[in-house]
Amino acid sequence: MGSGQATSTRVTSAVRRPNATQSSSSVLAARRLIAQRLRELRLDAGLSARALAAAAGWHESKSSRIENAKTPPSDDDLRAWCGACGADGEVEELIAASRQADEMYVEWRRVHRAGLRRTQESGIARYEATRHFRVYCSHVVPGLLQTAAYARALLASVAAFRGLPDDSEAAAQARLTRSRVLHEGDHRFAILMEESVLRYRIGDADVMSGQLDHLLTVMALPRVSLGVIPQTESRRLWPVEAFHIFDDRAVKVELLTASVNVTQPREIAQYAKGFDELAAMARYGRHAHDLIAQAHAGLT
Structure with missing residues (x-):
């Protein structure tokens, strides 16, 4: 199993089973795990938040809001983030995890x-x-x-x-x-x-x-x-x-x-x-x- 596949599986599993040290809200816990994974992808790519925002064509504040679970990312946001980080293999699992979080609060x-x-x-x-x-x-x-x-x-x-x-x-x-x-x-x-x-x-x-x-x-x-x-x-x-x-x-x-x-x-x-x-x-x-x-x- 490649590193990209392993980390993708880890994100999905984590969203399904948030640990007890996280927020009492299942929705917020799921969102924070996705945001944490996005931050890891940015750091692994050696990008600052400003550089990622520039690559994605965003204002820097948008990257910060997504990475701190303040703003839920859209499917297109996730594609742009992964594309900027050279992690296109992560897109499918991240989108699935994000949609699962959406279903927690309907x-x-x-x-x-x-x-x-x-x-x-x-x-x-x-x-x-x-x-x-x-x-x-x-x-x-x-x-x-x-x-x-x-x-x-x-x-x-x-x-x-x-x-x-x-x-x-x-x-x-x-x-x-x-x-x-x-x-x-x-x-x-x-x-x-x-x-x-x-x-x-x-x-x-x-x-x-x-x-x-x-x-x-x-x-x-x-x-x-x-x-x-x-x-x-x-x-x-x-x-x-x-x-x-x-x-x-x-x-x-x-x-x-x-x-x-x-x-x-x-x-x-x-x-x-x-x-x-x-x-x-x-x-x-x-x-x-x-x-x-x-x-x-x-x-x-």
Whole structure:
């Protein structure tokens, strides 16, 4: 294996497995590793930052921003950098690593350009491949447990807020297709939600009534553990952003503007710890049933 090939493999492997001494952000850790490799290429070529910028036709500050992970490099930037350093063999791996880092933080406006339905469909393969789901929701009923009417109402509000064409009917059906994993295959589900989720009015009273009835049905499934954290519980962990843990391989965190895909083992372990803390505060079985029934009674 030549030195160029060896170092290319090292970059890709490092992006997949950031070490624990780096930033707590998987995205920033990946970006820093790419920037570090670019700096190594420049030094190996015997170039100063100014000389590299001149060779690439840039202002010197651009080289500095890229090398210090302040500005993510485009594909063309990576080609120009490697070309200036006489390291064209590095381009393909660096572009792949950069694109992988891009996928860690994905703005909703980017993935929703083609509508909400496609986003729901794109997650089906991951759901089918996952054996152990750990899900926490603080604002809405988890997608896996949503009825068609609840999903339509929620996705219609998402489309309106983001100024998208309303394909909530098709998107809701795709979400229900994704939820077949509750009944098919070898999967286990540990699902937590705040009690407030049961009372937030998504859709009208009929929609919420149907949704709450559905929760009572789903919680009886043998592979589903549904916990509700009472509003009166003394908190050991504050309500946090909604997140899904897929086995021990990845965590998806849902923000208002973006989806954050966590793959750094240290961060996954933190989310698993947080899930355990939240699970310890939840009520299950008859107690959870009573909290759902109380929310149902509150609809009238």
